[in-house]
Amino acid sequence: MLIDCPHCGPRSNEEFTAKGDATAKLPAGDAGPEAHYRHVFVRDNPRGRHEEFWHHTGGCRCWLVVTRDTVTHEIFEVTTASEHLERQASGGKK
C-alpha cells in the first residue's frame, strides 16, 4: 500500500502509523457522557470507503487523513489533518 503524503510523496505504508477512524469527532467538553462514549467507543467500521488518520511517523511526522477502501485498499485521497479539520469546520463536503 502506497500513501501519497502531501509533503513527502508516495511512500510505503510501513513509514506510517495507522491512527484509526477520522470521522469520530471530538465533542465539546460539556457535550455529556453519551456524546463522549460514542466518540471514544462507537465506530461505523464501513466495508468500503473509510476516512482514517495516518501519522507519517517515519517521514515528515505530519498527521494525515487518508480516504481508503477497506476491501481493495485503493486510496482515493490523502490530505493533511489540518486541512481535513478546516473542511469539517466550514461544513464543506469533502
Next chain:
Amino acid sequence: MRYSVFTLAQQALKGHTGWPKAWRQVAPQKAYDIIVVGGGGHGLATAYYLARNHGMKRVALVEKGLIGLGNVGRNTTIVRANYNLEGNEPFYAHSLRLWEGLEKELNYNVMFSQRGVINLFHSDGQRDRFVRRGNSILLHGADAVLLDRDGVRRYAPMIDIDNSRFPVMGGLLQPRAGTARHDAVAWGFARGADRLGVDIIQNCEVIGFDIQNGVVKGVETTLGPIRAERVGIAVAGNTSTLGRMAGLELPIESHVLQAFVSEGLKPFLDCVVTFGVGHFYVSQSDKGGMVFGGDIDGYNSYAQRGNLPMVEHVVEAGVTMIPRLSRVRVLRSWGGIMDMSMDGSPIIDKTPVEGLYLNCGWNYGGFKATPASGWCFAHLMATGEMHEVSRAHRLDRFRTGHSIDEEGTGAQPNLH
C-alpha cells in the same frame, strides 16, 4: 452414525465407501424457534449447545458460504486460558475444561493436544507482570508455571535464550494449553448439532432483519425470509455489517490478521512459544509445518489477505527468537478478518432489539473460546440470562465504564 473402532473396522472392510455424510444438506423451513447467523466455530458451538444443553428442537444455523471457511478455519489453533482479568479468566478457564472433554462429547477427533504454551519474558518488569498474571490464572482454577532460563532451555531448546539484544529471562508456561485441529472443531460441532436436529443451512446469506416495533421477527436471506423470535449473530469480522442491518451502533472495528505455514519439518518444536518483544507465536502442526503468526496489519480491513510489511515484521521476530527458522521455506500465508472490540475483550449479550442477541469482539483470540462461547451464548438465548462466567461480557460496558482491557491500551483496537 457414532464413530467407533467397530464402525471403523466395518467401513474398512467395505473400502470406506459406506461413510454417511457428517451433516445433512437442508433447505430452510419457514420458521424456527432460534436462528443462529454465522457458521464459524462460535455459531456452530452455539447451535450445538442450544440443542444439547437446553433441549431446543427447532434451531437453524445459516451460513453465507460453507461452514468453516471463516476464521475458524484460518487461525493458528492455539488454545490457552492465561488471561489476567476477573471478567475474562473464569470464562477461558471454563473453555479449557470444555476443550478437555470435547472429543468424547462430540464423538469427533478434534486433535486437542495439550502441549503447553510458553510466553517468554525478557525484562524484570515483564517478569513481574507475568508473575502477577500467573497468580491470577491459578486463583481462577487454570494452571500456570513460572520457568527460569534453564526451564525454558529444557522445555524449548531451539529458542535463542542468549540473544544479544533480547536475552530471555524466563517464561510463563501453561501446561494444559495447546493446539487443536481447527477444521475438525467446526466439523465436529456441525455434526454434533446436526445429530441433535439442528438445520445447518449453507450458502444462505443474511441480508436483512425483520424487525417490527423494536422486536425481531426473523431474517431476510438470499434463500428467502425465515421467521424466528430469537436470532443470534455470530459472524466475527462481519459484525458491523450485520449490526448495521439491525440499526445497531457497535464498538467494533474489522482488522486483518495473517498467518503462515512452512514446509513440513521433522519434529522440532513440541509446544507453543510466544516471543516477549515483538509479536510472534509459533507451533508445529502434526503434519510438520511450522505454523506462525504475529500482529494484525493495523488498519481497518475487510480483505481476507494481508500486506507485506507485516509479513516482514513477523518473519524478523521469528528469526530473532528461533534463528534456525531462517532457512525454513514458507509455503502459504493467508488472512482472516477479526472483529476487534474497543477493549480487546468479547461481547456476548442481548442487543437493544428484543430477541436479537450478539456474540462478537473475539479479536484474534476467539478460537480457544469456541466451546465456552457457544455454551454461554446458548445459555443467554435459551434462558434470557447471561451465563455466570460471561457476565462481564456486556455490550453496554463501554458506556458504563466497565471495559475489560487486558493489554491496558485503551480504545485502540489496532493495539490490542
